[in-house]
Amino acid sequence: MSSSAYKTIESRFSEISLMGEIMEALSWDQEVYMAEGSVESRAAQLAWLSGRAHELLTRPDWEDLLGEADAHSDSLTHWQQANLREARREWIHAAALPGKLVEALTLATSRGEVAWRNARNEDDFSIFVPHLKKILELTRETAVLKADALDTTPYNALVDQFQPGLTTHTIDLVFDSLKDFLPGFLIEVQHAQNISKDDVAFKKSYSGRKQEELSLRIMDIMGFDFKRGRLDISAHPFTTGHPLDTRITTAYREHDPLFALTATIHETGHALYELNRPLDWRLQPVGYARGMVVHEAMSLFMEKMVALTPEFIQFITPVMQKVFGNFAELSFEHLYQVTRQVRPGYIRIEADEVTYPLHVILRYELELLLLDDKLKVEDIPEAWNDRMNEYLGIRPPGNAKGCLQDIHWAHGAFGYFPCYTLGAVMASQLFADLNEVYSTTSVDIQQGRFTGIVDWLKERIYDRASLLPFDDLVHAVSGQSISTEPFIKHLRERYAV
Numbered sequence: 307m308s309s310s311a312y313k314t315i316e317s318r319f320s321e322i323s324l325m326g327e328i329m330e331a332l333s334w335d336q337e338v339y340m341a342e343g344s345v346e347s348r349a350a351q352l353a354w355l356s357g358r359a360h361e362l363l364t365r366p367d368w369e370d371l372l373g374e375a376d377a378h379s380d381s382l383t384h385w386q387q388a389n390l391r392e393a394r395r396e397w398i399h400a401a402a403l404p405g406k407l408v409e410a411l412t413l414a415t416s417r418g419e420v421a422w423r424n425a426r427n428e429d430d431f432s433i434f435v436p437h438l439k440k441i442l443e444l445t446r447e448t449a450v451l452k453a454d455a456l457d458t459t460p461y462n463a464l465v466d467q468f469q470p471g472l473t474t475h476t477i478d479l480v481f482d483s484l485k486d487f488l489p490g491f492l493i494e495v496q497h498a499q500n501i502s503k504d505d506v507a508f509k510k511s512y513s514g515r516k517q518e519e520l521s522l523r524i525m526d527i528m529g530f531d532f533k534r535g536r537l538d539i540s541a542h543p544f545t546t547g548h549p550l551d552t553r554i555t556t557a558y559r560e561h562d563p564l565f566a567l568t569a570t571i572h573e574t575g576h577a578l579y580e581l582n583r584p585l586d587w588r589l590q591p592v593g594y595a596r597g598m599v600v601h602e603a604m605s606l607f608m609e610k611m612v613a614l615t616p617e618f619i620q621f622i623t624p625v626m627q628k629v630f631g632n633f634a635e636l637s638f639e640h641l642y643q644v645t646r647q648v649r650p651g652y653i654r655i656e657a658d659e660v661t662y663p664l665h666v667i668l669r670y671e672l673e674l675l676l677l678d679d680k681l682k683v684e685d686i687p688e689a690w691n692d693r694m695n696e697y698l699g700i701r702p703p704g705n706a707k708g709c710l711q712d713i714h715w716a717h718g719a720f721g722y723f724p725c726y727t728l729g730a731v732m733a734s735q736l737f738a739d740l741n742e743v744y745s746t747t748s749v750d751i752q753q754g755r756f757t758g759i760v761d762w763l764k765e766r767i768y769d770r771a772s773l774l775p776f777d778d779l780v781h782a783v784s785g786q787s788i789s790t791e792p793f794i795k796h797l798r799e800r801y802a803v
Contacts, residue, residue, distance in 0.1 A: 311374040312382060315393050316590060318362055323589035325359040330546045334553055338538045342420060349416030357409040363400040372397060385592055388773045392591030395470060402455035403448060411444040415718045422716035423541065429706040431687055434716070439683050441718050442676060449677060449720075461677055464721030469597035469728070471776035476788060477724045480731060481670065483790040484663045489697070492660055495648045495801045506644045507561075510633050514539075514558040520629045521556055521570040524622070528574050528608065528756045531581055542713050543569040543655070545576035545605075549588050552580040563630065564644060565656070567622070568609055575608035576601055578760060582768035593771045596779055598722060602729025603736065604767065610659055610730065611737035612759070614645050614800070617752035625754075648801055650698035652707040660801060663730070664697040669712070669723040677720065734793040735784040736766070 329352055336348050372394050379387050418437040425433035449460035456463050462473045521537060535547065540555035547553050554573035559565045579595060587593025595601050612618055623638045630636060648658045654665040672689060675681035681689055690709040691701050702708030714722050740762060741747050750758050766783045780788055 309378075309381065311371045311378075312386065312390065315371055315375060315390070318365075319393060319396075319591060320589040322359050322362055325355055325362075327548055327551075329355050329359075330548075331551075334546050336416070337419070337540050337544070338555060345416065345420045349413050352416055353409040353412040356412040357405050360400055360403070360405050360408045363397060364405070368397050368401065385587065385773065389587070389590050389592035392594070392772050396591050398455050399452060399467065402451045407444065407447060407451075411441070411448065411718055414440045414444055415716065418716040418718075419713065422710065422713060426541075426706050426710040429704045429710070431705045431710060434710065435683055438686075438715060441715065442683060442720075445718050445720050446677060446679075461674060461721065464677075465724065466721075468719070468722050469599040469725055469776060470772075472597070472599060472724070472728065477670065477728065480728060480788060480790055481663075481667050481724075483794075484727070485667065487790075487794055488660065488664060491797065491802075492648065492650070495660060498802070499646075499648060506640075506647045508563065508635055508644075509561070510630075510635060511560055512558075512563040512630055513560075516629055517558045517563055517566045520563070520626060521566055523625065523629070524567065524570060525554075525574050525577075527754055528571070528578065529760050530574055530577055534581060535577060537570070543573050545573045545580065547577075547580055549581055549583050549585050552577045563626065563636075564641070567626075568613060569655070571613045572605045572609040575605035578608075578763070579604040579768055582760075582764050583771050584769060587771060592773060596767075596770070596772045596774070597776055598725035599728040599732060599776070600767065600779065602725050603732035604729075604763065606726075606730045607733040607736055607763070611733050611796075612751055614659075615748070615751055616642055617748050619645060620752050621754045646801065650700050652694070652700065652702045653711055655711075659730070660797060661698060663727045666723050666727040668693045668697055669714075673720050673723065728788060731788055731790055731793045732780065732784075734796045735780075735786070735789065736763075737796070738792045739784055 332348060332352055332355075336345070340348060372390070375382075375390055376394075379390060382390065414437065418434070418441050421434050421437040425431060445464070446460070449464050452463035452466075453460040456466060458466070459474070465472050465474070465477070518537070525537065526532070534550055535552040535554070538553065538555045539557060541557065543554070543556045545552065545554045554570070554577050556566050556570045556573060579601060583595065584593055613622075619638055619642045623636065623641055626636050626641075627633070634640070648660045650661050651657055654662065654669075657665050668690070671693065672681060672686065675689070676683070676686075686709050687705050694708065695701050714720075740759070744750075744758065744762070747759070750756075767779075770779065770782075774782060777787065780786075
């Protein structure tokens, strides 16, 4: 009976995971290629699929199946036992919600994404307000129901969707440490650098075609498998897919070739994680990525820890010169100066390593207020701008460069933002460990050799998928819990003058 119960669980998750892959492909198409007038049909398709997946994961016999499999778990392998643990977690999340709520939230976010895009293009927050109100209403309902099922707080329940095991306790410890350190360090670095805007500006024009050529070249160098993936363009760079079909997008800016390059490297970091997850467990919960803190650690490891080193700049300089032309502004000295620039800016995805966490902390604090109904949707712009001024000393000139810049709330992804900075902290812990283990890391980076680095990450992260709980994985790969100490040390070494 135990074998039969466990096999039934695996069989059902194979179906559920296939539905998830279909929804990912449809969502990718909506964001990359689909005409705006088709959004209602796509929203209905996604809502129907999410409803059917939810039905399958909330059948009345699930609790009995899980209990029976648990009772005979001694007969299961280590991976199967972990899969059973993850299956129970997935079921708890799903069983907490009625199917109508799942479909309603999917429909609201599909519509909300289009409204957000129009609002940002028009720099008109009012276009997005009614959609965000609906998304927030449904998200609050979701959070309360899941909090009751998980015996935690509503916000922790939302965070657990993106990073299982992460709570506001850990988030607050990390963010409080960074809030103590970053403001003073930011002033120190700006004073020491004293760089004018012209010193770090690109004045040449860089065509999208040439930037795509560079993006494809760096993806190939990093080990992206183009037989199982592709590169496209979207307003907000992202990665989606699974080990057999992983797709990334980037964005090109005519007078900033580094934006697309670093965005592509970031997304390729995500993609390498997806492409290298254990294929045998692809359709099972234990084969999923271990959460978005770990996913962001993989992307930021490549983008920040590796690609901003002087060794990588030495490697990429002649590559860029070959693609674009031997411009003076593509010298090692200029590129290195640009990548080390620290300056408060409006846009999170353009922020340097020093100011980036403050962007995330701002969003985290507003999310808590919104979920607790202590901040009204209509008042988001003012609250956003006030915190931006408090933390970074600047006020956005409009909402397109302020509260409308991110797609996350349109997707209903409340609880996601902390994963970015926790991921940066984890990435710094991993990179410190890599440099202790391998003395040749700097040489490999300077020569554009990524095989050793990817193999090391494969052994430490990719191959394990969700085999270990989050805290256990962090300990296994770094020998300690999430800690800001390596991150702060990294910032001092890279940016202090």
